[in-house]
Amino acid sequence: MxxxxxxxxLKDTLPSGxxxxxxxxxxxWTVKSGVAENCRTLRVRQExxxxxxxxxxxxxxxxxxxxxxxxxKDFSKVSPLMAQACAYAPGIRIxxxxxxxxxxxxxxxxxxxxKRIMGIVERMCSFYGNGGFPSVKSLANAxxxxxxxxxxxxxxxxxxxxxxxVYDGLIDFEVLKNVDIDEARGMxxxxxxxxxxxxxxxxxxxxxxxxxxxxxVWMKRVMATCFAGQDKSIFGPCAGVAQQYLFHFARTSGxxxxxxxxxx
DNA sequence: GCCCAGGGTGTTT
DNA sequence: AAACACCATGGG
Numbered sequence: 048m049x050x051x052x053x054x055x056x057l058k059d060t061l062p063s064g065x066x067x068x069x070x071x072x073x074x075x076w077t078v079k080s081g082v083a084e085n086c087r088t089l090r091v092r093q094e095x096x097x098x099x100x101x102x103x104x105x106x107x108x109x110x111x112x113x114x115x116x117x118x119x120k121d122f123s124k125v126s127p128l129m130a131q132a133c134a135y136a137p138g139i140r141i142x143x144x145x146x147x148x149x150x151x152x153x154x155x156x157x158x159x160x161x162k163r164i165m166g167i168v169e170r171m172c173s174f175y176g177n178g179g180f181p182s183v184k185s186l187a188n189a190x191x192x193x194x195x196x197x198x199x200x201x202x203x204x205x206x207x208x209x210x211x212x213v214y215d216g217l218i219d220f221e222v223l224k225n226v227d228i229d230e231a232r233g234m235x236x237x238x239x240x241x242x243x244x245x246x247x248x249x250x251x252x253x254x255x256x257x258x259x260x261x262x263x264v265w266m267k268r269v270m271a272t273c274f275a276g277q278d279k280s281i282f283g284p285c286a287g288v289a290q291q292y293l294f295h296f297a298r299t300s301g302x303x304x305x306x307x308x309x310x311x
Numbered sequence: 312g313c314c315c316a317g318g319g320t321g322t323t324t
Numbered sequence: 325a326a327a328c329a330c331c332a333t334g335g336g
Contacts, residue, residue: 064317160316163334200332242319263317294317324327
């Protein structure tokens with residue numbers, strides 16, 4: 048399979064707040080995914096994406112099966128701003144990540160910034176995962192003080208709660224994958240420390256539920272400013288994909304620095 | 312010093 | 325149900 052930068056942009060996809068274990072050095076990207084001994088490492092450059100196209104695991108990770116050209120075409124009809132967001136970074140894709148890693152990572156993300164999230168996750172991987180992401184069991188048995196020493200702060204008990212809920216079977220990924228989206232959301236939110244935003248991010252990036260539409264501070268800004276009185280339904284059944292284009296555009300383009308953009 | 316960050320919980324109106 | 329304080333921590 049041939050891929051162009053328009054179809055997959057590493058620089059627009061990896062640092063767009065979906066995943067927290069990647070780095071870039073002189074054009075070479077390193078991505079890690081998965082728990083402990085099953086952790087995989089990808090090294091790839093934009094000029095040669097064959098390490099992704101030749102490997103089924105990474106092809107799925109970067110969601111190569113979904114037709115993003117078709118989605119962007121439909122999104123662009125919604126409004127000029129949506130069209131602008133699609134054109135701004137057309138190579139964004141929704142990552143299909145390890146479920147547990149995504150869920151846990153977005154518990155870390157709350158009231159936090161992406162740079163610091165990445166540092167915390169990296170320290171968690173060193174401390175508990177021998178370089179891979181910490182297993183459910185290791186975090187279910189973790190001491191809160193250890194987690195606080197890694198920088199988790201008030202999120203420390205939330206991590207333990209989440210891990211225990213999964214370890215004890217209260218949260219069952221196989222069940223969550225097969226139930227209605229609102230039910231899945233509700234089940235995740237029974238954990239103290241998982242609210243609507245974290246649940247939506249986990250479902251979008253860890254369960255590949257493309258209709259989930261996480262509303263963080265940036266998306267609240269976008270919707271209030273440019274889609275007042277409307278909701279995710281205007282973007283159709285894959286609204287979560289539109290959300291990622293809007294999120295990345297809002298956060299990196301500077302467009303929303305001075306809110307004079309009502310009519311778009 | 313202040314405000315913010317891919318928020319959530321608990322309490323007060 | 326909507327508004328608010330509070331939560332740890334580092335960067336601007």
